[in-house]
Structure formats: structure tokens, C-alpha cells
Amino acid sequence: MGRWEPDARERLVRAALDLFGEQGYDNTAVAQIAERAGLTKSTFFRHFRDKREVLFGGQDQLAEVLTTGIACAPEQAEPLAAVEAALVAVGTWFTDEHRAHGPQRQAVIEDHLELRERSALKMVGFGVAMKDALERRGVAELAAAVAAELGVLAFERAYGTWVTTTGDWSDVVRRSVAEVRTAAATLG
Amino acid sequence: MGRWEPDARERLVRAALDLFGEQGYDNTAVAQIAERAGLTKSTFFRHFRDKREVLFGGQDQLAEVLTTGIACAPEQAEPLAAVEAALVAVGTWFTDEHRAHGPQRQAVIEDHLELRERSALKMVGFGVAMKDALERRGVAELAAAVAAELGVLAFERAYGTWVTTTGDWSDVVRRSVAEVRTAAATLG
């Protein structure tokens, strides 16, 4: 295991969040993050692809959750229903710590272009994951793309309200999907 | 104007595209691009925010085209119709050179994560631009978000087929919007 203390990855995340809050994202060097976590720059880059990723770590698992969530949805469920099921399933992945650090994490991301960029990429990844999963269910390519895109939109909106309220994730996300669905239906 | 030759920006773009094609994106240093263009690293970064941006330069204008395109759409046009009008208007911005370099540009972007990341950010920007423009027309926030998102989807699909065929942009994009619209309508 670790050469000294365990949980190196989590220590790095916590150190990064703290330092970003204290002195800002740009004024914080990777070496400094590692130092506070009792590690070194080398180790940081073994755990995270780059400096940005420390704020998005683990979101790759989320794509898997979405994929299996759609795959395991009831067979007769229409595309958006399957998407909704998958988004609800994400709730089991959201930890309390996630919700606690949520706002401050979002704040850092909001005012740094390179972080919004990474966020955008993650969202695209979610969309692709959902689209592929839908197609594996037999949904037509175009319909899958549209449903996935609307799913991403619903997810973003749900997450935004979830981190700023006390509501239950499943409630929030179901409401969000319903809103997006009716909006899409009453569009053309 | 320029100290020596004019069109420094375009020369940089061309040099970058050539070098990326010859030796790959990662193996090409900014200094090298600048050198081939008869300039220096300093000048490169005066024209482009970073190395990636040389492949996406000018897309900020495109956001403006979308914004004004939506603003100038017929008043009684529903959201997606306004979006369609804006997307069609983009055709006047697409140059022949754009279409010529399109495929090779896309190829470079496709297999470099950092470039797909930048692309994703641009798309988000287009979405925001369209959403804001729609809201300024009085469209409800949610409906604007949905229409904008579907617009981005239609745009991406249209661009993908446009660069690989010989069709007219307005034809391609109108068809794409129509497809997305019916797909969205027959979803829930």
C-alpha cells in the first residue's frame, strides 16, 4: 500500500480544495498541493492526469453508473425514462462529502475557464455514455443522441439545484427530467 | 501594421495545420509553428490564447453570428425556428478555406483529448449564446435551454456531414434541424 499514510488520493483532493479556497486556483502550485498532503509532485501526477483533474476525479465512474443505469432500466421504458432511471441511480454514487464540498468546488470551477472546459468535456462524456447505452437498447441513433443530450441538460440543472438546497437527489432529478421533457415536447 | 509581412495570424494557422499534419500535434512546439510562419513564440501568444486555440480561432465571431441570427429571426418564429435561422446564417461565415481544411482539422482534434476539450467548450459557448438570445426574445428560460441544446446538437451533426460531403450548408443544416426536431417531438 502507501509508503506512509493511506488514502493519498483523498488527501490530495482535500489539500487542493483547501488551498484553492485559501489562495485561489492559479496561485496554487501542484507541488504545494502535494506538499500539504505530505506527498510530492510526482505522486500527484500519478493520481491525477493534470492539475484540473483533482477537481473532477472519479467522474469516470459516474459514466459507468449512467451506462449500467440505462442498461438495467425496464425493457419497455422509453429513452428518456431510461435516462431518468440512470440519473436517479447516480444518487447512490453521490456521497455526503460530495454535497459538502459541492458549492465551493462549483465556485472554483465557475470562474476559471480551463476548469469550465474540463467540466464541459466531462459532460460530453456523460452524453456519449448515455447515447451509447441507449443504442445498445435498440434506440435509433438520432433518438439516442437527443435523449442523451436532454439527459445531460437535466443532470446539470438538477445538480445545480441539489448542491444549493437540501432536497433528495432522486426528487430533484426526477423533477428536472420531467421539466425538460415537457419543454422538449412543447417545442415544435 | 505588421513589422514585415502581413496576415501574421493566418500564416500562423497555416503553419500550425501543416506541422500538425506532418509530425503530429504533440510533436509540434509553439516555437516551431512561429518559426515556420516567420514569427516568434511571443507573437504566437499575442494572436492565440494558447496552442489549442490556433485550431479554433475565430469561433468567437461565430457565437455573435448565432446571437444576431436569433435576434433577427421573424418575430413569430418559435424557438427552434429561430435557432434554425441562426444556424443557416452561419453559412455566410463558413469560408471555402474552412471547408478545405475541415477534414484534416477534425482529424487532429478527434484524437487529442485536450482538443476535444476545447471543442466541447466552444460548443457550450454556442449553446449559451443561443440560449441568451432566445431569452432576449421572450422565450422562457427552460425552453430556451432546451432549444439551444438541440440547436448545438443539430449544428454538430450538420457540420460533420458538411465537411465530408459537397452539399450546401443551408440544406444540410435545415435537414439536420428537422431531424432533431422530430426526434425530440417523438420522444415523450
Add this chain to the structure above:
DNA sequence: AAGGTGATGGGACTTGGTCTCATCAACCGT
């Protein structure tokens, strides 16, 4: 006790990106 494994430390190295100052061409008014 000996060897293997996996994570870490450490440091050299490349390059993206910033910053500052000097330079030079074109423009403008006199």
C-alpha cells in the same frame, strides 16, 4: 530470511505560457 511488488521520492528535462523591455515600421501632423 529472501525476493517480489507497488507506491513513493527525487530530480532532470521539455514545453506551454507570462511578463517586460527594446525595436522597428507605418502613420500623422507640422
Add this chain to the structure above:
DNA sequence: ACGGTTGATGAGACCAAGTCCCATCACCTT
């Protein structure tokens, strides 16, 4: 024609991100 202004460029120092390679140490297995 002359001198000052403007704007883009050149040059180089500088910092931090990210890569690479190898030594090191804890832990586990045999």
C-alpha cells in the same frame, strides 16, 4: 522632410505544468 506616436514584433528571462527515469522503501509472499 522631420520628429513623435502608435502598434505590432523580437528577444529573453522566468515560472509552473507535465514527463521520464531511477532509486528507495514498505508490505507481502514464499
